[in-house]
Amino acid sequence: MSAAGGGRDWGSPVPQRAPWSLVAATAALCLLSATSVRTAAAAPMSREEKQKLGNQVLEMFDHAYGNYMEHAYPADELMPLTCRGRVRGQEPSRGDVDDALGKFSLTLIDSLDTLVVLNKTKEFEDAVRKVLRDVNLDNDVVVSVFETNIRVLGGLLGGHSLAIMLKEKGEYMQWYNDELLQMAKQLGYKLLPAFNTTSGLPYPRINLKFGIRKPEARTGTETDTCTACAGTLILEFAALSRFTGATIFEEYARKALDFLWEKRQRSSNLVGVTINIHTGDWVRKDSGVGAGIDSYYEYLLKAYVLLGDDSFLERFNTHYNAIMRYISQPPLLLDVHIHKPMLNARTWMDALLAFFPGLQVLKGDIRPAIETHEMLYQVIKKHNFLPEAFTTDFRVHWAQHPLRPEFAESTYFLYKATGDPYYLEVGKTLIENLNKYARVPCGFAAMKDVRTGSHEDRMDSFFLAEMFKYLYLLFADKEDIIFDIEDYIFTTEAHLLPLWLSTTNQSISKKNTTSEYTELDDSNFDWTCPNTQILFPHDPLYAQRIREPLKNVVDKSCPRGIIRVREESFRSGAKPPLRARDFMATNPEHLEILKKMGVSLIHLKDGRVQLVQHAIQAASSIDAEDGLRFMQEMIELSSQQQKEQQLPPRAVQIVSHPFFGRVVLTAGPAQFGPDLSKHKETRGFVASSKPYNGCSELTNPEAVMGKIALVQRGQCMFAEKARNIQNAGAIGGIVIDDNEGSSSDTAPLFQMAGDGKDTDDIRIPMLFLFSKEGSIILDAIREYEEVEVLLSDKAKDRDPEMDNEEQPSSENDSQNQSAEQIISISPTVDLVDQETPEESSLNSPPESLSPADTEDAADVSPPEQTSSPTANHETPSLDGECTDLDNQLEEQSETEENSSPDVSWDKKAQPIDSILADWNEDIEAFEMMEKDEL
């Protein structure tokens, strides 16, 4: 195995057949020894400052939990903008994300063990009584098996684990008699019917009351599930078995894991994102460490720690080696195809992968953990939060941020492993950003768009289960916690399970499976722990030295991202393959390359150009593969461009008392009037127009004069409303949707179009709010009469003064910037509707519109000077310079030849028919990825 970092060399390997007890104890020791060392890499943080930050976390938790209990309980979640509970069926459906809600007071259950960690024992006792009194697990609701397991079963078990710990201490919970465990068992039995498949992989959803029995259940017809969904059960199910003695739960979870292991792609040792639960075929063959797969890997390693079963470690190590070989391109982690692991499947990363550095700490591989964490931190510094997805050149791909805890989790584990106070400063930034941008009067609201700072009416239960735990523990000293955290393992939802479970009720025979895996060698047992006692005294600047070269990796990254290219393409002086982003339909050389790749250009009647690939017409199998990759890149580029060509959403920020800028509503822009991204924002008090639809001359001009007028959607054109309120003296306008209940949480935002006439006469800014966001303003008027708002492209500082200064326009405005870049480097491409199996086609605009001919193009450097594809396992340009492509390729060629002697799939030319056989799979995989949502 090629070591991807020095981490594995530093510690002491666990004996190959370590008894489970030693393994569990060793895992705990890893963290214990790590905490005792402090490096001098950053200025140490004083005990007072740490306590202050710890207290701040407690206050923030009280704000989130208190508002949930006061305004939402017994509902599953708090809606922090409208300050009420989210009850499934009573709110417009948000799709899959609602499958976590089972009418079982989700947030309360998910918060149970957080209360104990935060030393709120009295509140914990009250919360447990409420769960026992109020929670019903027998509702006729279809829920996600995965979410119910990690949040509810995990929450009950975490609560039980700490309840018995407290009871034993003799002060609190003296009345407790395993009631939470009984509820957990009841829930466990409710989930079991989901495993009634030939594969043993669970159905993704189950009806809490009716199981998967049709027709009452309204579920049980699904064919696919995600790998993480099927592979993230073992900790909770094994704990349930070991706590209760009912072995069936652990057996079912093991069977599902065994099946996934059997189905791994044998040559790459990777798994895909989704799998058919009946046939075991991979449905999505892309593979990463983020969405859809993440906690499968996490649970293999943690199952080994909790259960001491070697086979889980073997599997984890086998997958980990594959991840480090194919997916890890430090500091990036990029998805690949399971059957073509040298081929990147995406040019963006999702936020869920931020947990991975934490897992690498547990694995003992510190260097890549530090690198990836540093890269993520810089993305956060740029956008205040980690966007749901971001490109390899660190632009926003999906702009939401539902207050995910993964980055805080990794920060905590890295601090434990390195003792570097730098990670305390990172935690401080997270706290500041949460308070500054996500805190609202009634809790903390998810970010709808990290670029505008607008909110979503959503506070997920994992925010309380995980975020506050990791942040509090980061600043806590041992004496700040009423029990020894090292005696527990964190589940993926940060619920605590005691390590002593490894010695209890182990009636399930552990197979000594090693002999079955003849392809594995001793390195599969190479489990080490970052022994900081050895490392850091000798090199206290170790972590800092790893971070140093990366300190500008985000700000100074080359603008077009990093895509791995195959080594054949540039071997022996051959030209690098043509990248989709560099393609110009007017360049004869490019056309020649296209021809070689079997890609032809068809000029359509409407002036567009269609790209079609016939792999069999390619000059060689290598060229056919280049053509395949080129077409895939075009598809991805096309979807990125479509996104970026839309006007970005805008923000309506309520700045008057008691909101003080803390509530930011997502608003749709108008295609007329001043562009808020270029002009100063507009600030003013709001007033309703009369008539409210704004479709005729206003009868209350004195009320709207100098104010921002509210008008209702409907009955006339948006531009007409704008003219009427402008004539009455309004300085801006907000159109509120007339469809009751509509919300930007559930409906796509749109731009308000003009009326087909010249709209240059409209000089005031207009924004659109869906009805739910609009009613937040209308309610505020009812309650406070005077309501002042700010119309802008991006929320401004939230403080009582709300200074009027414009925030420096940062690279956050990446939409505008990137749109220009894209326009200047490649044609717009649309997918065409029909595709034959052997061909894929794309439309591009006529050559006459080729950006190379436009003025825009003159402003940017030619592609050859700025593109920076990075070689396999190489880091993007770390010094902020954009390396010359040819140099990089040369470097890569050397690196590849030295370090990848056994990459067999692409060393040999593939026969055309095997490429054709893969063709459909690739296109399907890409189409699935395009549809993918976290």
Ligand code: DMJ
């Ligand atoms: C949590 O519910 C769990 O951590 C899960 O494994 C994936 N991520 C969410 C929070 O982001």
